[in-house]
Amino acid sequence: MFESLGDKLQGALKSLTGRGKLTEEDVDRALREVRLALLEADVNFLVAKKFTESVRQRAVGTEVMESLTPGQQVVKIVHDELTQLMGGSEHRLNFSSQPPTVIMLAGLQGSGKTTTCAKLARYLKRQGRNPLLAAADIYRPAAGDQLAQLGDQIDVPVLDMSSSAQPEDIARAAVSKARSSGSDTVLLDTAGRLHIDEEMMEELSAVENAVDVHESLLIVDAMTGQDAVNVAEEFSERIEITGLVLTKMDGDTRGGAALSVLDVTGCPVKFVGTGERPDDLQTFHPDRMASRILGMGDVMTLVEKAEQEMDEEQARRLEQRLREDKFTLEDFLEQMQQVRQMGPLDQLVSMIPGMSPHADSMGDLDEAELVKAEAIIQSMTPEERRSPDIIKRSRRRRIARGSGTRVQDVNRLLKQFSRTRDMISQLTKGQKSQAAQKLRNMGFPRR
Amino acid sequence: MSNRNGQRSDRESAGLWGRMKVGLEKTRQRISEGFEAFIDFSAVDEQMFDELQAVLIQADLGFDTTERLLDDLRIRVKEENLRGKQEVLQALSELTLRMLETEPGSREMQLSDDLSVILLVGVNGVGKTTSAAKLAWRLKKQGRKPILGASDTFRAAGIEQLQLWGQRVGVDVIHHSQGADPAAVAFDTVKAARARDCDVAMIDTAGRLHTQKNLMNELEKICRVIQREEEGAPHETLLVLDATTGQNALRQAEMFGDALCVTGIVLTKLDGTAKGGITVAVEDQTNTRVKFVGLGENVEDLQPFSPEDFVSALLGEF
Ligand SMILES: Nc1nc2c(ncn2[C@@H]2O[C@H](COP(=O)(O)OP(=O)(O)OP(=O)(O)O)[C@@H](O)[C@H]2O)c(=O)[nH]1
Numbered sequence: 001m002f003e004s005l006g007d008k009l010q011g012a013l014k015s016l017t018g019r020g021k022l023t024e025e026d027v028d029r030a031l032r033e034v035r036l037a038l039l040e041a042d043v044n045f046l047v048a049k050k051f052t053e054s055v056r057q058r059a060v061g062t063e064v065m066e067s068l069t070p071g072q073q074v075v076k077i078v079h080d081e082l083t084q085l086m087g088g089s090e091h092r093l094n095f096s097s098q099p100p101t102v103i104m105l106a107g108l109q110g111s112g113k114t115t116t117c118a119k120l121a122r123y124l125k126r127q128g129r130n131p132l133l134a135a136a137d138i139y140r141p142a143a144g145d146q147l148a149q150l151g152d153q154i155d156v157p158v159l160d161m162s163s164s165a166q167p168e169d170i171a172r173a174a175v176s177k178a179r180s181s182g183s184d185t186v187l188l189d190t191a192g193r194l195h196i197d198e199e200m201m202e203e204l205s206a207v208e209n210a211v212d213v214h215e216s217l218l219i220v221d222a223m224t225g226q227d228a229v230n231v232a233e234e235f236s237e238r239i240e241i242t243g244l245v246l247t248k249m250d251g252d253t254r255g256g257a258a259l260s261v262l263d264v265t266g267c268p269v270k271f272v273g274t275g276e277r278p279d280d281l282q283t284f285h286p287d288r289m290a291s292r293i294l295g296m297g298d299v300m301t302l303v304e305k306a307e308q309e310m311d312e313e314q315a316r317r318l319e320q321r322l323r324e325d326k327f328t329l330e331d332f333l334e335q336m337q338q339v340r341q342m343g344p345l346d347q348l349v350s351m352i353p354g355m356s357p358h359a360d361s362m363g364d365l366d367e368a369e370l371v372k373a374e375a376i377i378q379s380m381t382p383e384e385r386r387s388p389d390i391i392k393r394s395r396r397r398r399i400a401r402g403s404g405t406r407v408q409d410v411n412r413l414l415k416q417f418s419r420t421r422d423m424i425s426q427l428t429k430g431q432k433s434q435a436a437q438k439l440r441n442m443g444f445p446r447r
Numbered sequence: 448m449s450n451r452n453g454q455r456s457d458r459e460s461a462g463l464w465g466r467m468k469v470g471l472e473k474t475r476q477r478i479s480e481g482f483e484a485f486i487d488f489s490a491v492d493e494q495m496f497d498e499l500q501a502v503l504i505q506a507d508l509g510f511d512t513t514e515r516l517l518d519d520l521r522i523r524v525k526e527e528n529l530r531g532k533q534e535v536l537q538a539l540s541e542l543t544l545r546m547l548e549t550e551p552g553s554r555e556m557q558l559s560d561d562l563s564v565i566l567l568v569g570v571n572g573v574g575k576t577t578s579a580a581k582l583a584w585r586l587k588k589q590g591r592k593p594i595l596g597a598s599d600t601f602r603a604a605g606i607e608q609l610q611l612w613g614q615r616v617g618v619d620v621i622h623h624s625q626g627a628d629p630a631a632v633a634f635d636t637v638k639a640a641r642a643r644d645c646d647v648a649m650i651d652t653a654g655r656l657h658t659q660k661n662l663m664n665e666l667e668k669i670c671r672v673i674q675r676e677e678e679g680a681p682h683e684t685l686l687v688l689d690a691t692t693g694q695n696a697l698r699q700a701e702m703f704g705d706a707l708c709v710t711g712i713v714l715t716k717l718d719g720t721a722k723g724g725i726t727v728a729v730e731d732q733t734n735t736r737v738k739f740v741g742l743g744e745n746v747e748d749l750q751p752f753s754p755e756d757f758v759s760a761l762l763g764e765f
């Protein structure tokens with residue numbers, strides 16, 4: 001998420017850190033690159049310009065230039081401004097004191113509304129709420145079916161009137177169904193539409209007029225280009241947008257368009273979608289995200305993710321092992337299986353401070369490799385699994401033969417293991433000193 | 448369903464390219480507004496180039512392509528001593544067109560006289576299913592006999608969506624159940640095409656991000672299976688790109704191109720205000736050609752790509 005923007009920004013700022021003295025020219029040169037990085041990330045042209053101008057203004061003051069670590073001060077300013085650009089602090093959903101709360105999802109075609117509806121329902125359920133999904137996309141073939149099937153999957157009721165009802169009728173029906181069936185939140189999935197389609201935009205206002213809408217979320221594809229700003233402006237002129245959800249953030253998009261939307265419309269990002277499963281939705285923390293972009297890692301999210309997905313017993317056992325520095329190949333295998341459930345490995349690695357440059361090389365862990373790893377580890381003796389350092393050449397050959405793999409495969413696995421062990425010990429050292437908290441406040445890259 | 452569909456088709460009058468241009472009107476306005484600032488420039492100066500840079504980047508051409516175009520423009524301006532706004536814009540549009548230049552025929556589908564297999568791929572939500580239906584409809588109009596294959600067995604109601612489209616355009620849809628092996632569906636579609644005397648098998652696949660290695664492997668497998676069943680197939684592997692997408696479209700084109708033999712691009716959603724400028728870079732850097740554009744949600748909203756129309760909708764006419 002935002003990784004490649006991060007790489008570019010880190011590159012641009014690298015020339016500044018670790019230097020005793022900075023001139024205005026140094027700053028300008030770095031900021032030119034920052035601007036370029038932002039543009040390549042689809043940050044809106046004007047927003048990118050404004051951003052670099054405000055960093056520059058703060059950076060060229062004597063206070064910064066004459067400090068002991070001017071470069072790091074500039075990085076900190078960029079971090080602050082990025083956090084600001086992304087909305088400052090976390091923005092939560094508004095709930096009505098008189099249920100049901102109505103949440104409407106709107107956006108362009110194909111931006112991910114229906115999937116996000118299901119994810120939100122899942123999220124709300126986890127929060128102890130009782131959501132109802134309502135299908136108000138009466139145009140796209142099988143849109144109602146899609147929502148109905150998703151509702152089934154996550155065990156949330158769905159209102160699919162699938163007759164000739166208009167969206168505003170569906171909204172009304174959903175509210176009364178929620179009242180009668182004890183649902184406290186209605187999630188309204190609307191059809192994708194173009195912001196310049198007069199008639200279709202009118203339809204959204206009609207829904208807004210028909211029922212009390214407490215949240216109108218604009219769903220924005222994170223891969224959107226410069227047009228994102230126009231789209232968002234048009235939508236927020238027609239309905240009162242209360243927040244954004246960025247979807248498809250699990251790819252390699254730099255996501256800059258979405259950041260611009262925030263800046264231009266003032267609507268905060270409330271959630272990001274990071275995959276196709278109903279669980280792949282995260283709340284959005286601007287400060288953590290800024291840290292991640294600048295390669296400072298995001299331990300908080302990693303820990304939360306682990307908490308969400310790992311079973312407690314396993315987590316405790318792992319923690320124990322980590323503390324005692326007893327991380328073995330068996331744990332490694334279990335870890336690999338666990339981690340795969342948490343999401344793509346490269347995504348996770350990039351949350352670890354200082355690790356984002358290695359994220360790419362970690363992305364290759366696929367099913368076939370997991371099977372291989374399993375075979376290899378199973379061909380080891382218990383002793384070898386506990387202390388892999390004793391696995392020298394002849395043992396490697398034996399293990400390869402036993403597992404039907406090649407010696408190279410064994411080597412690679414062992415290398416991966418030691419890299420992971422190092423990484424994890426870096427992470428736990430952090431945990432011991434409660435570095436998670438500190439890292440967030442520190443504001444400096446560790447490299 | 449047909450009356451719902453009707454609600455949208457009523458609003459079509461202006462003609463497709465007309466509508467695209469209406470969509471692009473705002474861009475053009477912005478471009479000409481951009482030019483207002485130096486409409487009475489006495490010299491073609493750096494400030495003009497800055498303005499042009501802003502305009503091109505906001506059309507999603509991307510920094511590199513923009514700079515290349517402007518470098519070339521600088522040379523032209525100097526060599527030909529261009530002074531007027533009109534002349535400069537004309538030169539810019541020619542330079543852009545030159546980047547889209549290609550051998551004759553390379554924007555046409557290469558179908559066999561016998562049975563052709565067409566595979567549609569792309570990231571989530573770009574318009575694969577809709578484009579599959581539109582293409583089937585178009586080919587049918589041209590006297591071919593297409594059949595559709597629902598290889599998106601992943602997304603909820605992906606199969607139902609294609610089935611409904613099949614009913615609309617009057618084309619059979621081959622499908623298994625949700626969660627089935629997409630390659631097996633593709634295989635059966637090709638077989639069914641043979642058995643039913645069809646001459647085009649159009650296969651819709653599930654949306655996937657190009658970074659998802661397993662899912663990209665799955666596409667390769669679909670290709671292999673089709674190949675085994677039908678020599679020379681798939682005849683066309685069309686990558687569907689959403690015109691709203693920014694710089695990431697280039698990554699999509701590169702990575703889908705690495706995994707598969709992509710033979711062309713369908714550029715969808717050009718009926719909005721997005722200009723799809725990134726396709727200039729895509730064509731230039733990946734050598735894959737845009738073959739069709741999507742201009743709406745109805746079956747008839749698919750047109751062959753015309754570089755001239757594209758550039759004039761992008762930069763305005765002079
Ligand atoms: N305005 C406009 N909308 C389009 C166009 N092409 C497709 N759409 C809409 O975009 C949305 C997504 O289209 P689909 O065909 O379902 O996209 P897909 O790529 O098959 O999506 P997945 O299978 O979910 O990955 C639908 O609402 C379509 O009606 C186009 O050219 N213009």
Ligand SMILES: [Mg+2]
Binds near residue numbers: 576577652653654
């Ligand atoms: Mg589809």
